[in-house]
Amino acid sequence: RKEVEQDPGPFNVPEGATVAFNCTYSNSASQSFFWYRQDCRKEPKLLMSVYSSGNEDGRFTAQLNRASQYISLLIRDSKLSDSATYLCVVGKAGTASKLTFGTGTRLQVTL
């Protein structure tokens, strides 16, 4: 079983739609949680950290359920520029530690 599991997609959604991605992790000792975005043939970039209380950044909302070891990302009002692969990431301790990535979920937003 992979440490971080995601549905690889692709998710094809029209512009303006709301889309949700889910992720589960197996290591209960994980301490930090993130969503990274990766454009085709580019490096991953941090989209947002994920906290137990849930956090929002504009159109993006992330949630963490430690009991279920489940992480989610909600994107509202999808834009064409949101098309990318979204990587669910967990770390052992703090932000600057070994990161374990999921395989990523590909999102394609269309007109």
Added chain:
Amino acid sequence: DTGVSQDPRHKITKRGQNVTFRCDPISEHNRLYWYRQTLGQGPEFLTYFQNEAQLEKSRLLSDRFSAERPKGSFSTLEIQRTEQGDSAMYLCASSLSSGEQFFGPGTRLTVL
């Protein structure tokens, strides 16, 4: 550009050859990480340094792989006797001790 830089961006080599990649982290970042990414997969952790000390190595890092960060600034990753299975994108990232990891553009290795 003050981001993480990697050199070369692309490397094509024949099986059995040795290759070396370089990573220059963001200035003053004391942590440096190496990851490997193959098509359709997320990056996989290989190793990381705090200053010049190599603190953790993945089981993915076979004896053919060696990484150094001699002066706590740039790092090199060497692969000896390359195999076709080594073909991947090699990503470097850097961070402060408690900060976000910033990734470089990667070195794409193709082993023929």
